[in-house]
Amino acid sequence: MGAFIETGTGAFAEYARVPAKRAIPIPDWMSMNEAATIPLAGLTACSGLYQLLKLPEPGSSPSGTPILVWAGSSIALSAVK
Numbered sequence: 001m002g003a004f005i006e007t008g009t010g011a012f013a014e015y016a017r018v019p020a021k022r023a024i025p026i027p028d029w030m031s032m033n034e035a036a037t038i039p040l041a042g043l044t045a046c047s048g049l050y051q052l053l054k055l056p057e058p059g060s061s062p063s064g065t066p067i068l069v070w071a072g073s074s075i076a077l078s079a080v081k
Contacts, residue, residue, distance in 0.1 A: 045079035 026035040049055045055067065069079045 041074040041078040044075045049079060
C-alpha cells in the first residue's frame with residue numbers, strides 16, 4: 001500500500017511505482033480490499049480542510065487556526081488528528 005502524493009500519476013494503474021518512504025506493508029491478517037480503504041478517511045479529511053476550506057497546510061504557517069469538527073465519523077476523527 002502506498003500514497004501517490006509525490007508521484008502525481010498512476011492511481012488507477014494496475015501497477016505503479018511508489019517511493020519507499022510512502023509504502024506501508026499490509027499485515028498478513030488484512031485483505032487487499034481492507035488495506036485499500038485505510039487512506040480514504042484521511043485523504044477525504046485533507047481534501048475538505050485544505051482544498052474546500054482553504055486552511056493552511058501543516059508546516060506552511062503558524063499553527064493555531066481554530067476549527068470546529070462536528071461529526072463522529074472516521075473522516076471527522078481523521079480531521080481532528
